[in-house]
Amino acid sequence: MSTVLVAVAGAVGAVVRYRIGLAVGVRSFPWATLGVNISGSFLLALVLTGPAATRWSTPTTTAVAVGFIGAYTTFSTFGYETITLRADRAAEAAATSKSPGCNAWDGATNHPPSQ
Numbered sequence: 001m002s003t004v005l006v007a008v009a010g011a012v013g014a015v016v017r018y019r020i021g022l023a024v025g026v027r028s029f030p031w032a033t034l035g036v037n038i039s040g041s042f043l044l045a046l047v048l049t050g051p052a053a054t055r056w057s058t059p060t061t062t063a064v065a066v067g068f069i070g071a072y073t074t075f076s077t078f079g080y081e082t083i084t085l086r087a088d089r090a091a092e093a094a095a096t097s098k099s100p101g102c103n104a105w106d107g108a109t110n111h112p113p114s115q
Helices: 002-024 031-049 058-073 073-088 093-097 100-109
Strands: none
Touching: 002 073, 031 058, 031 073
């Protein structure tokens, strides 16, 4: 049953994310993705530590956290848009849309080793 709940919640999360992207539209900076990922992080924290954490059943919490929020935040879109911004030579926008932790990892992995 949990698998079905995660699948249904994931479908809803994906549709909500898609509709937000349509409403915001394409811009030179990925505002929709940034907003979705920030709100998704807030929602995940709320689900896992707020009142719902003690009131909801484990299958419900799993469906919302893994299914809905997992599909809603779409980190694959975040990665794709960052790469697209870099390809378009919009390095500042690409760097701004990423968290400092991602920037550190990116800097550590995108330089050839010294010889």
